[in-house]
Amino acid sequence: xxxxxxxxGVKVFNAGMRAEQGAPWLGGTRATSFWRWPGHSxxxxxxxxxxxxxxxxxxxxxSGVKLNDTFRVQVEGRSLVPLI
Numbered sequence: 001x002x003x004x005x006x007x008x009g010v011k012v013f014n015a016g017m018r019a020e021q022g023a024p025w026l027g028g029t030r031a032t033s034f035w036r037w038p039g040h041s042x043x044x045x046x047x048x049x050x051x052x053x054x055x056x057x058x059x060x061x062x063s064g065v066k067l068n069d070t071f072r073v074q075v076e077g078r079s080l081v082p083l084i
Contacts, residue, residue: 035080037062054079057077058080058084061079
């Protein structure tokens with residue numbers, strides 16, 4: 001998570017990044033994430049907005065774990081496998 005940007009109406013230096021706190025972009029949050037999956041993905045930049053809540057479902061998908069409906073309602077987030 002990030003503390004980039006100010007809240008609505010507060011004039012702060014935001015280094016040209018997008019939006020303010022409380023927006024999906026959280027003041028232009030730019031946190032790097034590196035995923036390595038030899039034989040399945042090639043290095044590239046992805047511009048999609050993602051969040052930490054996607055890590056669990058992504059790792060489950062990569063490892064082949066099938067989440068049943070009872071478990072899935074307790075887990076937030078989408079799988080990032082299509083982006084990887």
